[in-house]
Structure formats: C-alpha cells, structure tokens
Amino acid sequence: MESSDEQLCRAVAEREPGAFDLLVERYQERAYRIAWSVLRDREDARDCSQEAFIRLHESAGSFAGQSKFSTWFYRILVNCCLDQQRRRRGWRRLVGWRDQRADGPDEPDPVEQAPAPFTDPVEGMDAERRMTRVWALVDELSPQQRAAVTLSCREGLATKDIAAVLSVSEATVRVHLHRALSTLRRRLGDEG
Amino acid sequence: MKDVHVDEWLIDHVRGDLDPADRARVDVHLTACADCRASRDRFAALITELARTAPAPPPIHWGAYRAELRERLERRTAGPGRVWGWLVRPLPALVAAGLVTVLVLAGLPAGVRPPDPIALDNTILATELDMIARLDVVQQLDLLEDFNVIGELDELPEPQKG
Numbered sequence: 174m175e176s177s178d179e180q181l182c183r184a185v186a187e188r189e190p191g192a193f194d195l196l197v198e199r200y201q202e203r204a205y206r207i208a209w210s211v212l213r214d215r216e217d218a219r220d221c222s223q224e225a226f227i228r229l230h231e232s233a234g235s236f237a238g239q240s241k242f243s244t245w246f247y248r249i250l251v252n253c254c255l256d257q258q259r260r261r262r263g264w265r266r267l268v269g270w271r272d273q274r275a276d277g278p279d280e281p282d283p284v285e286q287a288p289a290p291f292t293d294p295v296e297g298m299d300a301e302r303r304m305t306r307v308w309a310l311v312d313e314l315s316p317q318q319r320a321a322v323t324l325s326c327r328e329g330l331a332t333k334d335i336a337a338v339l340s341v342s343e344a345t346v347r348v349h350l351h352r353a354l355s356t357l358r359r360r361l362g363d364e365g
Numbered sequence: 366m367k368d369v370h371v372d373e374w375l376i377d378h379v380r381g382d383l384d385p386a387d388r389a390r391v392d393v394h395l396t397a398c399a400d401c402r403a404s405r406d407r408f409a410a411l412i413t414e415l416a417r418t419a420p421a422p423p424p425i426h427w428g429a430y431r432a433e434l435r436e437r438l439e440r441r442t443a444g445p446g447r448v449w450g451w452l453v454r455p456l457p458a459l460v461a462a463g464l465v466t467v468l469v470l471a472g473l474p475a476g477v478r479p480p481d482p483i484a485l486d487n488t489i490l491a492t493e494l495d496m497i498a499r500l501d502v503v504q505q506l507d508l509l510e511d512f513n514v515i516g517e518l519d520e521l522p523e524p525q526k527g
Contacts, residue, residue: 197431325376
C-alpha cells in the first residue's frame, strides 16, 4: 500500500532512505507551479521550491500532523516565495528601481509583466486575449493577494487551508480574495 | 455574519466553501438582494475563468531539478563542517605563500646588494679611458659605421693571405 504524505514526512524525519525522494517526486510539480505563480520567474521559482524541500527535510520532525501535510508544506513554500519577493523588492529599492505607476509599492517589475505563456495564434480571438489579460492582471496584484488567488482558484485550497498557508485568519483570506477579484473585475470591466 | 450585505462571503459561497449555517444565511440574503446576486454571478464567472485559463509555468527538466536539489541538500547537511572548511581553506595558501617567501629570502646570496653608484661611475670612466687609449681603432670603427660597412661585414671579401 502506498504511504500517505504524512507517513512519508515522518519517515523523512527519521531519515529513512528514499522517503524524501518520494515526497519530492509527489510535490515537485505543484511546488514549482505555485512558486512560479507567486514569483513569475522561472529561476526564482526553481530556487524557492528547492529551498522549500530543503526546509522540509530539515524540519520534518516538527510536523505535528495536526494539519494536512500539503498545507504544512505549502506554508513553508509560500513563506520562501514571499521572502524572496521581499528580498527582490529590497534589492530594487537599493539599486533605485522605481515603479512608474501610482498603483502602489507591490507592483511587479515591468519585465515580469510579460503575458503568461499562452499562445494566441489567431488574430481576433477576443476570448483568448482576454484569458491572457486576466492572468496578466493577476500578476499586478500584491504578492499576498496573488498567492491567495493562486491557492484558491488554481490549486483549489479551502479558505481555512489558505489561511494556514499564509499564516493569517480566514477573515483575512476572504478580504484578500474579495479585494483581488474585485480589482480584477473592475480592471477587466474598465477594458470592456 | 451580518445580513446587510455578504460581499466577502460570496467567493466562498461560489466555491462551496461555507459551512451549512453560513451558506443558508447567504442563500437567504441572495434571494432578497439583486445586487449581491449579480455580484455573485460575476465572481462565479471570473473564478471559472481563472481556473480554466491558469497559465502553465515554463517547462523544467525534473531529473536535473532533483539532482540539483540533492546537491544543495548535501551541501546544507554538511553544514558547519563546510563552513569551517571555507574558513580554513585559505590557511594552506597562506602557509605556502609564507614558505615561498622564506625560501626566496634564504636563497639570495648574502653579498647581493644594489649597485654602488660611485663604483658604476668609475667603471664607465675606465671604459671611456680605454677607448681613448685605442683611439685609432675607435676612429676606424666609426668610419666603417659611417659607410654602413659594419652591417655588411659578412659580404666583404675575405682578406688575402700572404
């Protein structure tokens, strides 16, 4: 019978050979995808998702089993991503990068605002362009809002799990999601 | 939950993420509030669109990813030893540099000193005096040089013997 994630995590804590590799194989794609959704940079996503696995290896013994393993691991992962985002913003401030828009300090680097890698092969396909535009607008949300939208709409996590991952209350998650989706609706509406 | 408006509960309502009691309250509010109903429908459309159109991250080679992760993990678990290793790594280089310096200094002959300027002047003067003593030869060399002969000495016929 296949071991559950929680059993594997305990095996990692006891340094059982192969347990860590199994967990990595199970979660590598999700970890990389979530990291990329938050950071929108391939190398940063690779780096942060690997860092999350390393922290998992180091702290597997502290997993109490009170929450699902996935929630516990996503929390480590999203923390890595938000730390990375903060470092990146700090570095930009240091080197004098300035956002030209008035929307707020969380706006991403213009280079990173390249549309998501969709193909738009046929001119005039408004629906396709709109899809691309929706996720380009998601990129412009604050990191916390983007993480909430990603975990909710993409990964299908429940509000209480998102709250655990982001270390905030469920009410705060609702506010994040409401503001984020309202902003998207408004901007999409403004564009017609 | 207040019954005034249910804005912040609408998203959870769309996602089916409310407990039965909260869901019932939102349902009651929605039957009476057209604004919230319209808002709920717009949120539902957007959430469906986001779920359907989520972009895929750039592809990655998972074998290389795991190998890199394994290497990082080994480096990290080596931990303090590695840090100490980095700290002591310059020591052999310093020791080697010190040894080379000692050997170079020890290998120098004790008498080697920078040239004495007075002795150098005397040597030059002596050379010039010697040239004056052989003035006839020097003059001949100068003469030959003037005629570009020195540069073509190898082309001169060999002197006849006898």
